[in-house]
Amino acid sequence: MSWTHRSPGSNASSSSPSSTALRSVGQIHSNTSSIRIPSKLVVKSKFDSEFRRFSLDLNPERLLTFNQFRNRIGDLHLLHNIPFTLCYTSNLGDLLPITNDENFRKSFESSKPCLRLLIQRKGESWEEKFGYGTETIDRKRKGISSLLSNTQSKQNRRNYNISNPEDFRQVSAIIDVDVVPETHRRVRLCKYGEDKVLGFFIRDGAAVRLTPQGAQKVSGIFISRLVAGGLAESSGLLGVNDEVIEVNGIDVHGKTLDQVTDMMLANAHNLIITIKPANQRNTLQRGTRPRISGTDSLGSSTNNRRSVGSISSSAGPNSSRHNNTNSRSHHPAPPMPSKPYHQASDSEEDEVTQYFDDKMRN
Helix, strand or coil: CCCCCCCCCCCHHHCCHHHHHHHHHHHHHHHHHCCCCCCEEEEEEEECCEEEEEEEECECCECCCHHHHHHHHHHHHCCCCCCEEEEEECCCCCEEECCCHHHHHHHHHHCCCCEEEEEEECCCCHHHHHCCCHHHHHHHCHHHHCCCCHHHHHHCCCCCCCCCHHHCCCCEEECCCCCCCCCCEEEEEECCCCCCCCCEEEEEEEEEEEECCEEEEEEEEEEEEECCCCHHHHHCCCCCCCEEEEECCEECCCCCHHHHHHHHHHCCCEEEEEEECCCHHHCCCCCCCCCCCHHHHHHHHHHHHHHHHHHHHCCCHHHHHHHHHHHHHHCCCCCCCCCCCCCCCCCHHHHHHHHHHHHHHC
């Protein structure tokens, strides 16, 4: 991505704050990509009281990655079973971390005459608790802080913990909120290595669908059980009896249980599953008032039937039978709903429930 720079003769005061922010972001990207790669990287590493000095030949066409560099350090200091952190001393005197390929490339700027590397056990680093790069800020404030009182300077100190970015990773997310219907949910489960299983079982069953011919029962795939400690349970985005609609963009309608299982296992490391939650209370409502779920509408219909039965039974047993006979003769069975089913319709469960309630009542 390239940014359009203003000409030297243009008026800088007429630029908007957003354009200024875009130019600064562009300068950061250009500075990162313009780091000169040395032909030989001289490293001086320190772990406890152990010092090592070595050099690495760098190939600009095939650069050394952070994982390869970290493995090289672990082999040199015999840190195979010890979790450790890597930090380097910048030209300004700050102790900065090396956690990925980008800040590893950034450390090349401070490799003259050598890259001073500090290796510490994870959790013992002072910078892990109080933050990296605070030495420069303290030096800039030293002249001002000498004029202030001691109480005010103590209030400016950082009193919260900042952990390394490598300790965080995404395990689940809700995606395509504006694409899927409001009654559905598209979930991404990210599985890293073999440390944690997906943690759910599926079963086949029957689902009700509204078609142009009316309400019909079709075969479907449902979540039958969640494993304690798995990704599905820890994310809180999947539940028992949720219907599986798609797996990584492929519709599961008409597929067998074994086929859907194979699809999920093949995409276990980046599983994108579209479900229809059994509990519609937790679905996202976009621009509409909250809708009563199908379970609630079924419960309200049951209460209505109880109230009608209690009123008719108060006039005696014969009147109750007479009223039921009249209701059957004067009120024919309601017709099947002829409205074509649309995926984005919010009243699918309500229409199906209302149809079966009216049919059972008459």
